[in-house]
Amino acid sequence: MASCDKRTSALSIIGIMFLWPPLHTSGYFPLSLAFTSQTAPVAEISAYHIVYTAVFMLAAAVLLLVRRRVQNVLDRSRTPAFVCAATGLVGNGLLAASPLFADGSTIVVGVGIVLAALSYVALLVAWGSRIASFDPQEAALCIVGSYLAFSALWLACTLANIEMTAVLVASPLIAGACLGLLARPAPCAWLYEPRELRGLPFVFVAPCIIFVYFGVVCVKALTAMQIGISVGALSNLHLAVTAAVSLVICSAVLAAFRLKGYAQSTLVLVFALLVLCYMASLLAVVLGLDSGYQSFLGKRALVGSEHVIEVLLFVMLACTAHEKRFSPVLAFGLYAMLVVAVPQFIASDIMYQTGLLNVLSHLDLVVPLVAVASFIVAAVAIGLLVRFSTRAAQAPAAPTANWQEELCRTALGNLNLSPREFDVAVLTYRGYSAKKIADTLYVSESTVKTHTSHVYRKLDIHSKQELIAFIDGFPIKEK
Structure with a gap:
């Protein structure tokens, strides 16, 4: 297809940029809009959050079951984008305003949770479907550029000590409106193969998912073990460092895609870069156990590395959907469940509710074991990727899958x-x-x-x- 014009690229970068705040600026989105650690115990917030997760995963499962009909609607109408924008704005607004409803706050929070979950999962799938119609190079640049812009906004707000509440409330409105304003692509049926998932580059996707889970569980364990300095007296320093690290790493990834284009060799290079950042972060934590600041910086760098791995997964799914012509709804429905819901929400809630965090806090070998396991996975993954890339480069030209x-x-x-x-x-x-x-x-x-x-x-x-x-x-x- 032809390259995107400047208006399409700008709207795409802005729209996708506002998919990231709910995922990365707030550990318990959307409950963080209604509660703080001073207004409700963590146990209550976690219990509410399990409800949000259940609705989120149920919505993703329904979209997966009727993905062909969903794909058909997304390809031919702008209405879903505006509906998602309005739904998300109302849901987030109700949660933010829930403290004003003393008598019916539980009902208001419940309705807000449901609307926020439905809106967010629908926007993830809708934007994934739309960006999959882009040329892979354009898609990669738009997605990585969107996270770069988000990191810059996050860092600026944090340094200026500006709360992200307004950004979180407005995120679905902006993301949905930008999607609705985009011109629809030329009508094109997504021609399904008998096994749609065969087109996924599992040799790239699987290691990224493993590192996402490693990152989430490891950071929770480190937090429970009280590794790193206390940031209570340092305002939002931990958020500023995370945003700054994400900004630096994302800049390197964007440069790689701009210079080398979207190709297997670029994916190997970017993945190796992210694994290097990931391992360096863990090493900083391990070597700085006696130094609160060094462990703190290592932990925040670990979070930033894991965030950019999620961005890389988004890029790979969009570009592979474009090339292989399987349903983008399938790819991004699974992304919503496996990359967003399970590691970011359920893992945190289960670890808290079952007392696993308390157990980990008393195990001194957790950090070394995680570091060794991560090193082994990284070595195996990079070895497989290099081997795969070498074989692909040496293989004779063959007809495309389609x-x-x-x-x-x-x-x-x-x-x-x-x-x-x-x-x-x-x-x-x-x-x-x-x-x-x-x-x-x-x-x-x-x-x-x-x-x-x-x-x-x-x-x-x-x-x-x-x-x-x-x-x-x-x-x-x-x-």
Whole structure:
């Protein structure tokens, strides 16, 4: 596709930028809008948060179950974006205003939790779907650029001692509005393969997910063990350091994508950089156990490294969805569940509710064991990535995974087919029946037959067999 224009890039960077505040500025979003450690015990906040997590995961599961219909709606309408914006604003606003409702605060908090959860998971999936329509290089730059902008905003607010509450409340409004203002992409059916997940680059995705979980659990354990200085008297120093570290690391990642483009070799380089930052952070914690400041800096750098790994995962899923043509709703529904909900929310709540944090606080070997385990995982992961990249570079050129569409584009490119006629032709060439094509594209069988007749007339043929024979007569273009 053509490169994004400046307006599209700017709206995308701003919109995705406001997906990150709920995930990274507040450990117990959205409850942090309604409660503080002075107004409610942590146990109560954690109990509320489990409800939020349950709603969040249920919403993600529903989107996964009906992903084809969701994808169809997202590809053809701007309405969901504005609905998500309004829903999130109302939910966050109710939570922020809940202390004013003395008699019905529980109901207000409950409604706010549900609306905030529904809005956030829907915005993650909707933005993932939209950014997947971008060229991979443009998508990578927009996503990493969005986190760079967010880190700068976070750092500026923290240094100026400005609360992020207003940003958290307005985040869904801004993210949804920017998405709704984007021009819709050209109509295009996401052509599903029998196994959609086969297109995911698991050799890259799996290590990133492992390090996300390592980071969350390790930071919770270090906090329970009271490793690092107390920041109570230092205002928001811990947030400022985290934002600054994220800003520096994200700048390096952005430079890598700008200089080398989005490619397997770039992913290996970026992943190796993040693992290096991750291991250096753990090393600083281990070596600085007797120095509160060194352990504190190491812990905050660990948090920043884990944040950027989540950004890299977002990039990989968007770019792979574009290249492999599996449903982006599937990819980002799983992202919402496995990268957002489970490690950031459930892991924290379970560790607190079960008393696991209290157990870890009395185990002196936790930090060394985590450091050794992380080093082993990092060594194995980088070794596999380098081996995979080397083999891919040495392998002979092969047809792309979506070779049927490429061949159809070669054979039918000069016939002035409409986007929907081309979709029908591709699915017909794949052997789909009229009913299956109708189910895939969410149109009626009569509409499919009408498009098929138009294709046949333009080719001067009369049957599916003639269409297949015509397309098979064209070789796939070598790249």
